[in-house]
Amino acid sequence: MSRQLMLRRLEKRSLPAAHFVNGIQGKIWTGAMTSQKYGVVYFKGRKYLVHRVSAWISLDFDLNSELCICHKCDVPLCWEPSHLFVGSNMDNYLDSCKKGRAALYPKGWEL
């Protein structure tokens, strides 16, 4: 599936958010979600988190990367690319990210 098709899929199931970062409005996923309120989407037969897919589309993020995609807006369901950043070079952050990941991602899930 191309990035463009995937973006269309995300857009179709999203609503404008009530929050802004640097004047840019967020996008809220309205489809399936995890119990931690992260958006979930099926892609190439696997489950992915919507904000990670968004980072793949817009930021060329590697979906298989160990790195985390973090929210500047602290809204887990938001996938507006300008509200996201790749969590790297922050040992403390990565540490807590890994700990959180254990709870966030049940076995067999793609990160």
Ligand SMILES: [Zn+2]
């Ligand atoms: Zn946001």
